[in-house]
């Protein structure tokens with residue numbers, strides 16, 4: 001069978017059209033793929049720039065953390081624009097260089113400076129004494145925490161009222177009965193159970209100012225200054241009396257003495273001696289009281305627990321289910337809850353301390369915000385608990401036993 005000539009030309013033409021169409025579609029597809037890849041490339045580049053920036057910030061942070069602590073000193077004499085004689089707080093005098101970041105104008109006799117631990121070069125000039133003291137202490141004229149803001153610690157609140165609040169508010173009671181009120185009380189328990197909160201509430205309830213120092217900072221942040229800072233804290237407390245001195249992490253300055261003393265241990269020793277001397281030196285009938293806190297009662301030096309010092313010890317334990325419920329009620333007071341059974345939350349939030357429960361409430365609120373809701377549901381709490389539980393498992397904590405301390 002034969003076809004007319006123009007029929008076969010049509011087929012050829014159609015074939016050509018089809019081929020052309022296919023090629024065009026392929027080109028269009030490739031072009032759109034190129035466009036997508038270009039966009040992706042742009043995104044990756046932008047992300048890359050962002051990550052590089054973050055990396056720089058983290059590197060700088062890390063460098064800061066790696067810097068060894070600085071030694072404090074006082075300028076005795078300025079020799080020339082780049083050299084000075086300094087009395088270091090660890091004892092001897094040195095002729096040292098000024099780092100290029102220090103303005104020679106600031107180097108005047110009596111100025112307090114920071115020295116690099118290895119080269120002893122002056123790397124920073126500290127602000128005047130008062131500001132410097134403030135750097136090591138947290139001072140609140142009147143903290144705004146009351147006993148009502150504390151959940152699950154009713155027995156401990158009763159004890160602390162007896163030991164600290166009563167002698168501050170009614171010192172004559174003790175005089176009439178003829179007993180000496182305690183000077184200080186030691187709170188011990190796992191982190192985040194409310195020790196700081198309790199000390200602040202005592203200050204609030206007794207209209208006292210609140211001065212907080214952290215043991216580890218006294219001996220590590222300002223080398224050679226621990227003992228002086230302790231003296232300053234007591235002096236300041238007297239100026240601001242009635243006053244509660246709160247010494248957090250007291251174990252850092254009051255751990256059992258060891259036989260071989262390194263330089264750092266000697267620093268801790270000097271600080272502890274000063275603390276004991278200050279405690280022995282002030283009148284227990286006065287209006288300065290000391291509250292100390294520790295997570296490690298087992299390593300404390302028995303000297304710190306002798307009568308007239310921290311002779312009252314209060315355990316701040318993990319909250320039980322009722323305690324957890326009380327704490328949850330406090331932290332959800334202003335939250336918009338819908339269908340949330342706090343008793344059930346307290347039940348499933350096993351092994352959580354006050355700080356965790358506060359974090360759970362905040363986290364539950366965040367879940368609601370993420371879903372653009374204005375109220376918080378039971379599921380938000382469930383998710384928050386599993387998130388916080390996950391974090392806690394990474395850094396679990398076992399409370400050492402106090403009995404070890406008494407042998």
Ligand code: ATP
Pocket residue numbers: 149150151152153190191192193194195196197198248293294295327330353354355356358
């Ligand atoms: P650390 O040993 O780590 O210093 P701490 O025992 O002093 O911890 P706080 O600093 O008092 O713990 O608690 C941290 C936060 O957790 C408080 O600001 C408070 O919001 C919450 N919190 C802890 N315990 C309680 C509690 N019993 N009632 C209400 N809130 C609490």
